[in-house]
Amino acid sequence: MIRDRCKNLSFIAHRENDMRELEYPFDGEEILKKSKKIKRALLEERTDFLEKRIAVLGGSTTHDIIRILELFLLDQGIRPVFYESEYAQYWQDVMFDNPLLVEFAPDLIFIHTSNRNVTAYPDMQDTEARVEELLSEQYEHFQVMWEKIADTYHCPVIQNNFEYPFYRLLGNQEAVYLQGRIRFLNRLNEKFYQYAREHENFYIHDLHYLSASYGLDKWADPLYWHMYKYACCMQAIPAFAYNLSNVIKAVFGKNKKALVLDLDNTLWGGVVGDDGPENLEIGQETPMGQVYSEFQGYLKSQKEIGVMLTVNSKNEYDNAIAGLNHPEGTLKPEDFVIVKANWEPKSSNINAIAQELNILLDSLVFVDDNPAEREIVRAQAPGVKAPEIGTPEQYIRVLDHGGFFEVTTLSEDDRKRNEMYRANQERSRQQERFADYHEYLLSLEMQGTIRPFEAVYMARIAQLTNKSNQFNLTTRRYTQSDIEAFAANQGYITLYGKLADKFGDNGVVSVVIGRVGSMEDVAVYRQGERPAPVSDGDVLHLELWLMSCRVLKRDMEYAMMDSVVEAALDRGVKTIMGYYYPTAKNAMVKEFYRDMGFEKTEETDMGVTIWRFVIPENYSKKNTVIAVNGKGESNEQGRSI
């Protein structure tokens, strides 16, 4: 018996080891050499991939980039299907009729260009006006292509910026003189960045930073260009592919959400329980103290862009707080949404943290200087990333280049996330004071906004369709362009729901998409497919219904149901059909439609359930606690508490 258990554990550890071949910091040359074997292992390991169609349009060879990118994406849970342009046909593939690419219907287009594709460099005798002309010409070559993509394919675009050339004709003045190539590329890059700032769904892949970080002389080894038409050396391709995979996974909503931090020798030097808070190494007095200060500053900035910070430490709680209150520390106790300082195994704490935050283990990154703790967490809390963070002076680089929290768009929600979760905790504390749950809900003074999709929320709505796994009836993933298309199509009813209360604003937390049609459509939905939109019908089919777990048990689903009914009646529709497609993660909503008053009409062999709701003459609203769209639906008496 005991031996069996050991065997199981070693199996887990072994499996995790395999995965770690692809975790930063990785050995790129091993990955290049063993890619076939690694791919096989990744495909055996899991089956719940998110499938995405990715078009790679290259200005240089892309074969090995695709080969290695596939590994990193599989490791991130994305199974890519690739379209690869013929050699250096990136521009032609977009600009001229391309039935192959249209038929491929990409979910994302990656434009792999480099300074080898720059054709309009100035000559030394060119005037300032001529240089400006060349710059516009070169920029427009790209801009027309991006616009064509936006018009034709409506999908996210990732575009390389330009890395520096490997030689400098003007030496140290290459960036100074009007005609210098570095100056030209800097200006061109700035134009790319401006386009990215002004266009949603358009993201820069920072080749410039990547090549500098790798080492430009090695990166740009001309052998690889002249022999094989690669824009960078072979050995740099894993670093390239990893960096790119981080942008792709972020676009598809698979970023991590929270850092789980150890304290002793992770956030400061020394052991607070043994050494006393006054003797910790943090602050400007010693070199090591400076290292920890810089790291705390880095984490504080992460918090400001929406990464949630939590503590998981083997310490007496009071000692942990005393350490965090060190006057030289940048991070203070209030910067953390959860502080677990106790003598429980760290894996139990981390499971508890995931539960309290209502997020999955694979949204967490565990940072601990102790390799044994990292190993236990990997084995006992599968899905958590526990990077090999090295020594204190390496912590920032490993976390940063790890790309766990890759920024695509900085939404207001991201910046406010820590606040929102803190507000959640306030709510839980308050909840304990109420005997009656309904009374508690009333005391929250909740204000809901439930309306058809609106332009300002399209990005957040798309993000939710990609991030929500648990409270998600059909788990359909959509890009922002898809969401915009639903909103514009008369054949659909779209609703988003926002929820605020006296502790704070949760932002957009629920999304419903329904399609008007007929009873015959059920046959198509039964197969998990979607019929084409029609302009009219007498049945509303609910193609998507999801809610963020941050507002579970707040009756927001009832408020959404009321609005669905209202929208249906507005269209003269009396019958609503709901569908539940089971996944590994959405068991919590298996009986959701029953709770909403639907009756189950069918259950297929695959576990799909189909539900019907006929709106009664005297439909009475299910939500009694949230005031929706400024109307006082909530019980006024409850408010005085």
Next chain:
Amino acid sequence: MSREEVFEKLNEVFRDVFDDEEITVTDATTADDIEEWDSLEHINLLAAVEQEFGMKFNMGQVVSMKNVGEMADIILAQIG
């Protein structure tokens, strides 16, 4: 390193790159003898050989190399 040792290591590299434990290379082995060894895999193969022996092929060598025997000669000349 002896020529035999170089070939032993080359066998390992070839097996990793082509994911085939059966491969054994000789002096006369060329791309025609290994089905998956095309011009694209060739780049990956050279990078893996360079990594294994801690050396670099220059462009002239890459262009002129005719078979695995010549590859071994270059490796031996460089690593001594």
